[in-house]
Amino acid sequence: MDSIIVTGNGPLKGQIPIAGAKNACLTLMPATLLSEEPLTLTNAPRLSDIATMTQLLQSLGAEVTSMQDGQVLAMSSHDLDNHVADYDIVRKMRASILVLGPMLARDGHAVVSLPGGCAIGARPVDLHLKAFEAMGAELELKDGYVHAKAPGGLKGGEVVFPFVSVGATENALMAATLAKGTTVLKNAAREPEIVDLAQCLRKMGAEIEGEGTETITVQGVDRLRGATHPVVTDRIELGTYMLAPAICGGEVECLGGRIDLVGAFCEKLDAAGISVEETANGLKVGCKNGRVRAVDVTTEPFPGFPTDLQAQMMALMCTADGTSVLEEKIFENRFMHAPELIRMGADIDVHGGTATVKGVERLKGAPVMATDLRASVSLILAGLAAEGETVVNRVYHLDRGYERVEEKLGNVGARIERVSGS
Numbered sequence: 311m312d313s314i315i316v317t318g319n320g321p322l323k324g325q326i327p328i329a330g331a332k333n334a335c336l337t338l339m340p341a342t343l344l345s346e347e348p349l350t351l352t353n354a355p356r357l358s359d360i361a362t363m364t365q366l367l368q369s370l371g372a373e374v375t376s377m378q379d380g381q382v383l384a385m386s387s388h389d390l391d392n393h394v395a396d397y398d399i400v401r402k403m404r405a406s407i408l409v410l411g412p413m414l415a416r417d418g419h420a421v422v423s424l425p426g427g428c429a430i431g432a433r434p435v436d437l438h439l440k441a442f443e444a445m446g447a448e449l450e451l452k453d454g455y456v457h458a459k460a461p462g463g464l465k466g467g468e469v470v471f472p473f474v475s476v477g478a479t480e481n482a483l484m485a486a487t488l489a490k491g492t493t494v495l496k497n498a499a500r501e502p503e504i505v506d507l508a509q510c511l512r513k514m515g516a517e518i519e520g521e522g523t524e525t526i527t528v529q530g531v532d533r534l535r536g537a538t539h540p541v542v543t544d545r546i547e548l549g550t551y552m553l554a555p556a557i558c559g560g561e562v563e564c565l566g567g568r569i570d571l572v573g574a575f576c577e578k579l580d581a582a583g584i585s586v587e588e589t590a591n592g593l594k595v596g597c598k599n600g601r602v603r604a605v606d607v608t609t610e611p612f613p614g615f616p617t618d619l620q621a622q623m624m625a626l627m628c629t630a631d632g633t634s635v636l637e638e639k640i641f642e643n644r645f646m647h648a649p650e651l652i653r654m655g656a657d658i659d660v661h662g663g664t665a666t667v668k669g670v671e672r673l674k675g676a677p678v679m680a681t682d683l684r685a686s687v688s689l690i691l692a693g694l695a696a697e698g699e700t701v702v703n704r705v706y707h708l709d710r711g712y713e714r715v716e717e718k719l720g721n722v723g724a725r726i727e728r729v730s731g732s
Contacts, residue, residue, distance in 0.1 A: 316693030321560030324722035330541030342385040343412035347536030356380040397423035411485035437478035466491030486528035513537035545571035567593035604632030621688035630669035647685035
């Protein structure tokens, strides 16, 4: 099993290219199931989760071809010959549930295993299922699988989400494009990935209004056509690499970055004393005045502070001047990185969904273990600021969401290497 070794060595300088968004790409890929014509995605990230979704789509009969070193995905679902998404694939990744809506909308039936993914608390799929029921689907949970059917096709309806869910919004949005009549999604998620999906579906011929707001209206059409669409910049990878110079000094330009993708995050960086400047090619981030200031963070749905940047922000706060309070309101059990940071000398006290971090002068390198995707990269960031060597174990989590971390950080001056275990 691979590990990553990081040795703290001071300021960083240079440019880091930001990949296409994992969460956007994982949503866009199942959209191919809505049409018999080809869907091509450009700016695709090269990640293990993308490979898993590729495997899932191929198991359903879709053709998926990876080109240009994985950055272009050419897909075609002209001949689906299977409507069962098997547990052995679905268990690896929660986004697998996103094939349910498209298959149900196009062919009127689907069987999809209940999904797996990172162990960061309960993330039930009941909101997805209630949305499909509102569109006339008949659902049965049996032996760990969702059996869904809509013999006469899905019908437009009103879907009111009791709380904001990105995945449920995406699944319902895709399904609604082929439903008969008008579907209104209320209390919909507003994330950039939702906007990106809607823009792609519109290129395919869908009639959608209101993406990026709390109410999305979809007028169903008879069929969708093919399209070519660039995957939006990954705002979580962007925020992660913006924290690299913040945590160990220097100045880094994140190519492809946009402030509108990380507005609430940038506000916290500004409060901490970190400069963020828009350039012609992205965002330039600098930290040249010693220790950053402690800031409090509460995770919220977009446009609030992203839960997927909470672990990385905690790593920064570990050496900040003062005490910060981080409140996690999206997922429970998402402070599993805290004990590992404490192994590196951090002063963190966790009570339920709140972590209090008292900044220390310097972290110390130590062997640590990644517990989930975002926790793994937070430990690498901490290692950049630590004295000595940090060994991050179980980095297979990392490869689900970050491509070529060692190369991207190494190119701006970090001392980082991957070693293969037995």
